[in-house]
Every structure is written in C-alpha cells, then in structure tokens.
Amino acid sequence: MEPKLFHIFRNTPLGRETLLQSVYFCKTVGADMEIYLPEHTKFLMYFENDVVQIDLDPSYLTAPETARDHAGALAEAGKIRYDFLAPKHFTASTLPDIPTHFDFMCCPRSISDLSSKIGLGYIGPRVRRIVQSARFPVLLTSSVFKPWKSIAVFFGGSTNAVKSLKLGFRLARITGMPLKIYTQMENYSRADYEKVIADHGLEKAVADEVAEWRLFGTGDLEANLYEVDHDALVILGAFGHGVVRDVLFGSKMEKIQSAMPNNLLIVGPKYAAIH
Amino acid sequence: MKFANLWRKPTRWAVFRIDDRPLLMGIGLIVGICSGLAALALNRSLEAMFEWLHHYRHYWWAFILPGAGAALSSLFLDKVAKEGAGHGVPEVIYSVSRYGGLLRFRSAWSRLVSSCLTIGSGGSAGPEAPVVMSGAAIGSNIARYFSLNDRQRVVIVGCGAAGAISSIFNAPIAGLVFTVEVVLGEWTAVNIVPIAIAAVAGTEVSRILNGNQIAFSHPGFHIDLPDIAACIGLAVVTAAASVLLTRALRSMHHISAKVPAAPWARAMIGGCAVGLIGFALPVVMGEGYHSIREIITNSFEGGVAIVAVATLAKVLATSLTLGWGGSGGIFAPCLVVGSLAGLAYHRFLVLLMPSVDWVAEGCFALLGMAGLVSGILQAPLTGIFLIVEITGGYGVILPLILVSAISTTLCHYVEPASFYLKDLVERGHLLRPGTDARVLSDLSVNELLETDCITVSPNMSLRDFIDVIKRSHRNHFPVADEETGRFLGMIQLQDIRPYLFDPVMYDAVILEQIMDPRPDVVHPNEDLSEVLRRMDARRLFSMPVVADRKFLGMISKATLLDQYRKELRVQTVVSG
Numbered sequence: 126m127e128p129k130l131f132h133i134f135r136n137t138p139l140g141r142e143t144l145l146q147s148v149y150f151c152k153t154v155g156a157d158m159e160i161y162l163p164e165h166t167k168f169l170m171y172f173e174n175d176v177v178q179i180d181l182d183p184s185y186l187t188a189p190e191t192a193r194d195h196a197g198a199l200a201e202a203g204k205i206r207y208d209f210l211a212p213k214h215f216t217a218s219t220l221p222d223i224p225t226h227f228d229f230m231c232c233p234r235s236i237s238d239l240s241s242k243i244g245l246g247y248i249g250p251r252v253r254r255i256v257q258s259a260r261f262p263v264l265l266t267s268s269v270f271k272p273w274k275s276i277a278v279f280f281g282g283s284t285n286a287v288k289s290l291k292l293g294f295r296l297a298r299i300t301g302m303p304l305k306i307y308t309q310m311e312n313y314s315r316a317d318y319e320k321v322i323a324d325h326g327l328e329k330a331v332a333d334e335v336a337e338w339r340l341f342g343t344g345d346l347e348a349n350l351y352e353v354d355h356d357a358l359v360i361l362g363a364f365g366h367g368v369v370r371d372v373l374f375g376s377k378m379e380k381i382q383s384a385m386p387n388n389l390l391i392v393g394p395k396y397a398a399i400h
Numbered sequence: 401m402k403f404a405n406l407w408r409k410p411t412r413w414a415v416f417r418i419d420d421r422p423l424l425m426g427i428g429l430i431v432g433i434c435s436g437l438a439a440l441a442l443n444r445s446l447e448a449m450f451e452w453l454h455h456y457r458h459y460w461w462a463f464i465l466p467g468a469g470a471a472l473s474s475l476f477l478d479k480v481a482k483e484g485a486g487h488g489v490p491e492v493i494y495s496v497s498r499y500g501g502l503l504r505f506r507s508a509w510s511r512l513v514s515s516c517l518t519i520g521s522g523g524s525a526g527p528e529a530p531v532v533m534s535g536a537a538i539g540s541n542i543a544r545y546f547s548l549n550d551r552q553r554v555v556i557v558g559c560g561a562a563g564a565i566s567s568i569f570n571a572p573i574a575g576l577v578f579t580v581e582v583v584l585g586e587w588t589a590v591n592i593v594p595i596a597i598a599a600v601a602g603t604e605v606s607r608i609l610n611g612n613q614i615a616f617s618h619p620g621f622h623i624d625l626p627d628i629a630a631c632i633g634l635a636v637v638t639a640a641a642s643v644l645l646t647r648a649l650r651s652m653h654h655i656s657a658k659v660p661a662a663p664w665a666r667a668m669i670g671g672c673a674v675g676l677i678g679f680a681l682p683v684v685m686g687e688g689y690h691s692i693r694e695i696i697t698n699s700f701e702g703g704v705a706i707v708a709v710a711t712l713a714k715v716l717a718t719s720l721t722l723g724w725g726g727s728g729g730i731f732a733p734c735l736v737v738g739s740l741a742g743l744a745y746h747r748f749l750v751l752l753m754p755s756v757d758w759v760a761e762g763c764f765a766l767l768g769m770a771g772l773v774s775g776i777l778q779a780p781l782t783g784i785f786l787i788v789e790i791t792g793g794y795g796v797i798l799p800l801i802l803v804s805a806i807s808t809t810l811c812h813y814v815e816p817a818s819f820y821l822k823d824l825v826e827r828g829h830l831l832r833p834g835t836d837a838r839v840l841s842d843l844s845v846n847e848l849l850e851t852d853c854i855t856v857s858p859n860m861s862l863r864d865f866i867d868v869i870k871r872s873h874r875n876h877f878p879v880a881d882e883e884t885g886r887f888l889g890m891i892q893l894q895d896i897r898p899y900l901f902d903p904v905m906y907d908a909v910i911l912e913q914i915m916d917p918r919p920d921v922v923h924p925n926e927d928l929s930e931v932l933r934r935m936d937a938r939r940l941f942s943m944p945v946v947a948d949r950k951f952l953g954m955i956s957k958a959t960l961l962d963q964y965r966k967e968l969r970v971q972t973v974v975s976g
Contacts, residue, residue, distance in 0.1 A: 167482055175544060214829060217483075
C-alpha cells in the first residue's frame, strides 16, 4: 500500500494553499491523501499513550456545501489518489475520533494556535502533542503554495535528529532531489557529529548521497538559517523536552519555524524511521 | 535524564516485570487519594454555592438562577474547556472499552466546574457522574505519566472512578462495585485489588476531611412479611420510574436539539423552567439530598397525590436540566426520584389497606432508591451496596436485594441497555472485555492480509490459467487489468470446474468470461467484526481486500479466527 498523508481541509483561500502544499507533497513522494472535511470544530486523536484534542478555528467549517468539490478538484488536478475520511467513531456526538494510522499528517500552523486567530508564526502545544505522540512526521506548510526543489535536514545529533536524517534519505531517494544537512554546532566538534552518524551506520549514506553538509560554528541559529535554500523542504527532529524547559529556554523547533517560511517536516520521538 | 526516564517507566523495573500488581496497587492508592480530593472539592464548592445563593431564593426572580447557572456551565464547557455537555460516564466507558482508558486531562477539572455551576445554582442533577469523570481522567493521566499499558491504564482509570464515588458517598464498597459493574464490566482479581485500595483511599480522604458521616441515617426498620410482599409492587413502580426517567432524558435531549438557539441559551431555557417548577415544588431543586433526609425520617409532608406529582416533577426537572444542556449526573436525581416513588407507593398502600401494620415509610423510600439506581443503571449490586452504605446498616438487605433484582430485570426487558450504555450500544461502540467485538477491535484487516495470491489477466486463456493453478496453492485468483492494475473480479477453482474436463474449451475460454465481476470485497479500513458478520451472512470463507480499485490480498475466515484465538489468549491471560 502507498503511504498516506492526512489532511484537514479548510474551504478558504488559505486552506486552498495548504491543500496545494499537501497535494504537491503527495505527488512528489508518491503518497495517497486522506482528506478530512470537518463538521465540528474539534476532534480527538487517540495515540498509543495519549489522546490529543484538536480545536479548529471556525473557519474550518466555512461553506461545507462546496468543501468536497473544492478539495476534490484540487486533488484531481494534482493527479494524486485521494479519499475523503468519514469518522467512524465518536467519543461524544460532536467529538469524532480521527484515526492515527497515517504515514504523514499535514498540520497547518494555524490549527495549533488559539482558536480565534490565524497564527502562522506559532506551532503551539497542541501540534507538539501530536508530534510527541505520533508515529508519523508532521508537515507544517508555509502560508502560500511553493514547490520545493531540495531537501534540507537539520541535524543536531539527537536521536530525533538521526530519525529526521533517515527520513531525509528516504525522501531524497524517492524524489531524486538533492539532500543537504545543516548543523548548528553547540559545544561539539564536527568529529562528534560524524561519530553519531557512524554509530547509526549512516556514514556511507552521508558520503554518497548528501550534496552538502553545512556546519555553523559561529553566529546564532536565526542568522544562520538564511543559508538554507528558500525552496527546500526542511526536515527536523522535535527535541521533545517539556513545557517548562520550553518556556524557560525557548523551543528550537519554534525558533526555526517562526524564522523560516519553508515547508517543515517535523519528526517526533515515536516516529519509526525507515532508512 | 536516565533516572527521570526510569522513574516515569516503572513497568521496566525488574521487580514489576514479573508481577505488576504491587505497582498497580501503589498507583491506585495515589489515584484514589487524588480523585477523593477532587470529589471533596466539588462537594465543598456545592455547599458554598448553596449557602451563597440561599439568600436569594425567596426573590421572585430567583427562577432565573438555575437558568443562569446552566448557561454559565454550558458556556464554560463550550468556550473554556471545549468539551461537550453531559455527565461524562459514557465517555469513560467508551474510552475504557475502545482506547484502553485514554482520557483528556481537561476532563479532570472541566466537569467539576460545570456541574458545580449547574447544581449549585439549583439545577436538578447530581455531582456523582462528574466526579467519576474527573477521577477517571485523573487516573488516566497518572497512568499516562507512568507510561502504563492499556490493561494497566484501564485498572487505574477504574481506581479513579472508585476513589471518587467512595469519597463522595463515604461508601467504599459502592465505589468498588460501581466501578467493576458499570465502568469496567469485568470482574477479575487483577482489577479488584487496586480498585479496592483506591476506594479505601478515597473514603479515608473523605473521612479525614469531612468526618465519618452517614449520608442518610435512619432509626432502623422492622420489616414483616406484608412489607416483603409489597416490595414486588415497589420494584414494578421503580422500574416504571426508571424507564420514564431514561426516556424523558433522551426525549428532552432530542427536543432541545431542534430549538434554533445557542447551546448556552438552551441550557438557560431548561434551567429557568426548573426554577419555575421549583417555586411550587422546592424538592426538585439541586441534588435533593435534603429532601431525601426528610423522606427517610418520615417528615416529608403531603398526601399521596402531592408525592406522586413531586416524583413526576423531579423527573421533568432532571430532564430539563440535563436534556437542555446543563451539566451533572443522574445518580442523585435517581435517589430523589426513587425515594419519592417509594414514599408515594407506601402512602398509596396505607390508603388502600389501612389495617395492615406497614413498616415506616422511610424504609420504602430507601428501597425505592435502590430500585431506581438498579433499574436505570441496570446494576443491581451497585444499588444494593450503595443504599446499605449510605444508610449505615444491613437491616433492610433482604427487601433491598428483592427490589433491586426485580427492578433491574424489568428494566432490562423494556430498555435492554442501561442509561449509561444506551447511546454506546446504539452506535455499536460498546466493546466489553471478552466479547467478539472487543477482541477483533485490536486486530485490523491489514494484519490478516494474505498476499500470496497470483493475479491473473482477464485475457488469459483457460489453458494458461491451468498452468497458473499448478504453481499456486490457493483456490482464489484475483483478476486485474494488465496495464492499470485495476481490480476486475475474482476467479475461484470451482468456477472452472465445468470446463476442466473438456480440453476443447482450454483455448476457447478466457478468464474474463468466467470470472465473478462483482465479488464481495473488503476495504482495509473496515472493522473485522463487520467483515466476519458479512462472511457469516453470505457463507463466504474468504474475501478479496481492495483499496483504490487495487487488489491488496485476501482475508480468510480461517486466518481471522486463528488470530482471534491468539488475541483472545493475550487479552484473557493478562487480565485473568
């Protein structure tokens, strides 16, 4: 079976852009799409050891009578295989349970924010919970549809970073796009990062398949992000530390996504990487 | 970091790998204390709110108070907690039966606040179901913190529910029995011990902070044979009241859903209606425990007609409160309706047969409560033990058993599912442990897929097909378009039997002519219980699995039942 991407459709111009991103992603990586047309502003996702409630803002319920046609037309135009997801189970009458067996999920940045705002600059705790619990990577799209031409992996040496690197290899092989690695060196040397890669048996793959590995020894992260291609799909691992640490020291994932307009693919700790 | 990980995953400790019962007992104790405190917090908040609003009850506009409370409660749930209305017990049962007891953290506090607003302002509802929801959510989230598996989490959710009920009623056995009988639906030693510990912990919390109070103490009753015989009639009355209350709640819900108003406005309408009823019959207001005490101590005034009207009014007020969007449970209203029904029945008997030396009317009120709880929850043991514990004695145990058993049985005939389970049963979402649907819900079509089938082309001749058969050990062959891979139909060995002994036909027949172009197919997302039902109904032994018009494999009854057996073994071994 082909991999599947789960997309929540919003029948608005912004939702159209997001769906176009998902369609492009599916077409590029050879995935099918499962589109959900919400009938309620909230739904639940039951993961292995967590249940996450997603609160959508009311714009997700805009013009339900045309939503199916609009979403279908965009998917047809992208020539991808798609299906509409109809929830089979409901925790409460207005609270559907959405399955979690997908291979990717498109999470527009706005669903994560306060329900009344379209906050494209903030991921928020809800999406983090999905990233933390999901076995699939989460695609955070930019606000306007933009095809990507290369794949950029942010590699910081953590377990999740290794998973994101493996995902980068996988997508680079499927799409044939060049793969670049970016590392913000923090008290470690290049040899340390190479050791992590060698420990995970990725030495040869890095040597053969990586077009460029940029290591930033100086400058802060935000400034160095300018070096990343504007038309790259950025893959990064979510570090997965707690809310308290995020509040005190800030989240790196949050910094990257607020500074970069690129499409992001976030890999969480439960993601089972296939190399 | 490693220590933190180890601390959060105690199931990996060597001592708990072999036997996790001490771990569950320890966590059950913590959960029992937490849920007991939550129940106590709601109790104290309700008392404070009653006290505060008491001074305003005599004003003409006081009928608005329950409306305002219900509206605020609805707004709170909708805008702040972002949860639906209702008492939450079906949600707990649903989560236990389908998702290993996973509950949102917000459920640990949302129903406490919303039910406090509804009940404290005078709405006719009870605090017990909200504390069950709260306790269960506390248990679920503590279990999640310690990374417990589904089976362990379900037990801890049960601990939360038991601790809450035990604390609010000061009744540990009722908490234990309610949890096992209603929430989990499974009596196993592994479950019972941690839940019993949580029930004790919840009760102790209540006793330390609230004192060892018997909710409805009574002077003692002397029961004779005529009273026992009259209990049969009382059981019929309470069963009828149970069915009436169940149906009134559901019909009110349907009626209110048709009103074109915001949920908070509907809750306000229902609450104001309760306020208006409360002017004439104050017994309908709030949780109603004060009225029960009056009834049990034989100090409730009014003739049989007044009491009967009060019974119906309480049913109506509860339906208006909960059916129109207020927040709270039906436990306390059941006790009030049951005690009123018992009282009305007793006064009717006295009127009918004044020469008989009947037991005091408080006794029939107690029995009525047990009948109502047993009938509406279809949980006789809960009804019996709850009344025994909240009245502080076993003096009425024999008629209690009689009324509870008959009421449950009669209700089951009229309403096969209890109030808590009715919606779940209708939606097919109730998966009790050990049932086919529960076992199969842990398996998926993809897990049972047999992919060793040889796909053939529609243009293949029978001669070539016979060669294919020689290479295959299967009787089923999917037919797919060579270019697009589109699934076109199925061929089974028996389909070619008529041509098999006629070699002339070998080159004359192609598979498109003999295939079944419309076989029953299975979608990979289909529930296995539904697949099995279709196989049984159509007498099929295997079916092709097709998605996006592509053949994925076969699913056979033999493999399904084989996996079913393995899964059943896993589920029963770990829980037994």
